[in-house]
Amino acid sequence: MKAYKIPEATVMRLSVYSRYLYQLMDDGVKSISSDEIARGVGVSSAQVRKDLAYFGEFGTRGVGYKVDVLYGHLMKILGLDRSWNAIIIGAGKLGSALALYEGFNTRGFIIRAVLDNDPERIGTKLGNVEVEKLDVLAERVQENNITIGIVTVPASAAQEVTDKLIHAGVKAILNFSPRVLKVPNKIILRNVDLSVNLEVLSFNINFSK
Amino acid sequence: MKAYKIPEATVMRLSVYSRYLYQLMDDGVKSISSDEIARGVGVSSAQVRKDLAYFGEFGTRGVGYKVDVLYGHLMKILGLDRSWNAIIIGAGKLGSALALYEGFNTRGFIIRAVLDNDPERIGTKLGNVEVEKLDVLAERVQENNITIGIVTVPASAAQEVTDKLIHAGVKAILNFSPRVLKVPNKIILRNVDLSVNLEVLSFNINFSK
Numbered sequence: 548m549k550a551y552k553i554p555e556a557t558v559m560r561l562s563v564y565s566r567y568l569y570q571l572m573d574d575g576v577k578s579i580s581s582d583e584i585a586r587g588v589g590v591s592s593a594q595v596r597k598d599l600a601y602f603g604e605f606g607t608r609g610v611g612y613k614v615d616v617l618y619g620h621l622m623k624i625l626g627l628d629r630s631w632n633a634i635i636i637g638a639g640k641l642g643s644a645l646a647l648y649e650g651f652n653t654r655g656f657i658i659r660a661v662l663d664n665d666p667e668r669i670g671t672k673l674g675n676v677e678v679e680k681l682d683v684l685a686e687r688v689q690e691n692n693i694t695i696g697i698v699t700v701p702a703s704a705a706q707e708v709t710d711k712l713i714h715a716g717v718k719a720i721l722n723f724s725p726r727v728l729k730v731p732n733k734i735i736l737r738n739v740d741l742s743v744n745l746e747v748l749s750f751n752i753n754f755s756k
Numbered sequence: 757m758k759a760y761k762i763p764e765a766t767v768m769r770l771s772v773y774s775r776y777l778y779q780l781m782d783d784g785v786k787s788i789s790s791d792e793i794a795r796g797v798g799v800s801s802a803q804v805r806k807d808l809a810y811f812g813e814f815g816t817r818g819v820g821y822k823v824d825v826l827y828g829h830l831m832k833i834l835g836l837d838r839s840w841n842a843i844i845i846g847a848g849k850l851g852s853a854l855a856l857y858e859g860f861n862t863r864g865f866i867i868r869a870v871l872d873n874d875p876e877r878i879g880t881k882l883g884n885v886e887v888e889k890l891d892v893l894a895e896r897v898q899e900n901n902i903t904i905g906i907v908t909v910p911a912s913a914a915q916e917v918t919d920k921l922i923h924a925g926v927k928a929i930l931n932f933s934p935r936v937l938k939v940p941n942k943i944i945l946r947n948v949d950l951s952v953n954l955e956v957l958s959f960n961i962n963f964s965k
Contacts, residue, residue: 641857656958694961719957721954737953742860742865744930745860747764
């Protein structure tokens, strides 16, 4: 795992703040205090100020933040002032769901290709993308300038497709398979375990009793 | 949003620690220091100690933690020393993927029913569960003692099915739809936006340049 100075929890909150600010702009709100952001997203205002302080001074004491300016800064910090090309390997239920997930497009993540080795899946359409065979992996990554590989194959195939993605030139891997993947240090790896979302619920049900 | 004394990021890390300890038990490791846990999961050892300190003293100074005892404590804290019954509303690609997701079962989350109002989906099998019509929602929640409702319907239907789930008696809602849901204070709500996972990658690609 690579270590950065900015905690991952902070990055995830920046993402939440940016969505909230987008809503506010939509509602015509021009400026906002850290207290208001805090109330809006459900964290402490000290946390909001600490998270933003990693990236310099955005606000004016007593006045707060200009919504559009702060939004622009956050999107730039998150790398969302541009779009990112991604490829999905594995066109099963989860891969298909991700290929059709509208939330990716609206944040600038474009699924350029979906690959699988199951003849029954190859040729089926997922939105604008047609499922293709695994053989075209390197070709698709290179011709589409793909930076992010999304792995939704079974555990047994996950390391092999990851190696191929890295060899083809992706810089980051989002791993939905339960397999612990080995990647070179320069590659950014994120493992997604969907049950963590349920565990936050079970914890809270437990503690609210 | 409900506020608890324990930060959500801590809960998510406890979940990560518990998986790591499970692996260690599997490998026959008997005791471990906070430094070793920290290295194993990629956070600082101060963070590990702080996270565990919320729940009292588990380790012995200079000796560390007994792996099986700490694992047991963490599973209890997370509410995973028991199983939880869940229902999925919406049998589209994402709902189907979640119904078949093996990671839920292994952590004690049992999908008891999957409902949809599309006649083409009703009657199809997702693992052991057959998709049923929405009308049986209250019946299924009550007869299976279901605590958690998972919402994967389109935004336009999300509030309506959420209201029905709450009326039927669920205590927590995991919302995968982009709709901002209104729920009573006593209900635990968690919104999942899958693009956050990609944003952590784009942030890190940005910062590693």
